Amino acid sequence: MKMMVQGLILQGIGGFYSVETADRIYECRARGIFRKNGITPLAGDYVTISAEPDGTGAVEEIQPRRNFLLRPPVANLDQLVIVVSACDPSPNLLNTDREIAAAVDKGIEPVLVFSKTDLMPVEPLEKIYSAAGFRSFSVSCETGEGVERVERILPGKTTAFTGNSGVGKSTLLNSMFHDLNLQTGEISRKLGRGRHTTRKVQLLKLEDGGYVADTPGFSSITLEKSDRISKENLPFCFPEFAPYLNQCRFSSCSHTCEKGCAVLQATRDGKISKTRHESYVAMYQEMDGIREWDKK
Numbered sequence: 484m485k486m487m488v489q490g491l492i493l494q495g496i497g498g499f500y501s502v503e504t505a506d507r508i509y510e511c512r513a514r515g516i517f518r519k520n521g522i523t524p525l526a527g528d529y530v531t532i533s534a535e536p537d538g539t540g541a542v543e544e545i546q547p548r549r550n551f552l553l554r555p556p557v558a559n560l561d562q563l564v565i566v567v568s569a570c571d572p573s574p575n576l577l578n579t580d581r582e583i584a585a586a587v588d589k590g591i592e593p594v595l596v597f598s599k600t601d602l603m604p605v606e607p608l609e610k611i612y613s614a615a616g617f618r619s620f621s622v623s624c625e626t627g628e629g630v631e632r633v634e635r636i637l638p639g640k641t642t643a644f645t646g647n648s649g650v651g652k653s654t655l656l657n658s659m660f661h662d663l664n665l666q667t668g669e670i671s672r673k674l675g676r677g678r679h680t681t682r683k684v685q686l687l688k689l690e691d692g693g694y695v696a697d698t699p700g701f702s703s704i705t706l707e708k709s710d711r712i713s714k715e716n717l718p719f720c721f722p723e724f725a726p727y728l729n730q731c732r733f734s735s736c737s738h739t740c741e742k743g744c745a746v747l748q749a750t751r752d753g754k755i756s757k758t759r760h761e762s763y764v765a766m767y768q769e770m771d772g773i774r775e776w777d778k779k
């Protein structure tokens with residue numbers, strides 16, 4: 484007999500979804516109606532399924548999403564851990580600020596993790612991002628220092644990790660979870676992490692509650708056209724600008740170069756970090772570029 488049950492999509496591959504419910508995992512298909520509406524169920528979606536006693540089922544309804552990313556495809560994240568290494572590769576602050584802004588725009592809390600502290604001090608980085616109001620941590624997987632503090636932010640939350648290739652995401656995840664080690668090992672064996680292999684996201688359940696999204700093949704989040712930040716929203720994606728946004732001389736101030744701009748003044752006064760403002764300007768100018776490009 485069919486039952487309607489609530490669950491969470493742990494992963495989707497080729498039109499099949501593993502849905503975790505209170506008592507078991509169901510392997511589900513999705514109803515054709517989603518395709519018709521252009522909606523694809525994602526890992527992280529809360530869904531209603533019609534469940535069969537044999538453990539199969541169909542996704543009938545997707546609960547409204549709090550947020551979602553398209554690349555990697557995952558819904559309802561609480562936090563995005565952005566890993567930046569002290570060196571090898573050296574930090575790219577513009578990319579870091581881009582990912583932070585994308586998370587803020589979607590209502591996902593960005594958390595900074597500075598890695599490889601055994602190779603180089605990360606205090607200057609920590610200073611920039613703590614001053615901007617973000618939670619930030621420093622770790623060395625080589626010495627194990629700081630790993631536990633990162634571990635403690637995960638229970639009860641759904642978290643994805645991002646950061647340039649080589650910053651140490653897998654090393655960090657593996658040093659936090661030995662179970663994960665096995666599972667990620669399995670995934671890479673089965674599907675590989677190369678460019679031409681299937682990319683899928685899998686939510687891994689943590690012992691203390693919460694999930695970590697395993698996102699093979701995605702070293703960083705990529706904004707699609709549909710989830711680009713709008714120019715109007717960009718200043719709000721830099722939360723430390725907030726106290727100054729209403730104090731500029733011109734209400735149309737873009738906070739890039741205007742006279743009487745309170746954001747620029749706060750940057751000159753050292754209240755806003757110079758690199759953060761530079762990233763803002765670079766992103767703002769890019770948006771100008773995109774607009775011109777779209778017109779052609």
Ligand SMILES: Nc1nc2c(ncn2[C@@H]2O[C@H](COP(=O)(O)OP(=O)(O)OP(=O)(O)O)[C@@H](O)[C@H]2O)c(=O)[nH]1
Pocket residue numbers: 598599600601602622623624625626646647648649650651652653654655701702
């Ligand atoms: N010295 C030092 N090396 C580290 C540390 N963490 C990771 N590494 C090394 O950095 C290299 C890259 O680490 P990975 O964990 O594969 O990096 P990743 O971010 O998962 O990279 P992608 O899978 O390409 O996205 C490896 O050689 C690690 O051994 C650290 O804390 N200190």
Ligand SMILES: [Zn+2]
Pocket residue numbers: 731736737738739741743744745746747
């Ligand atoms: Zn301004």
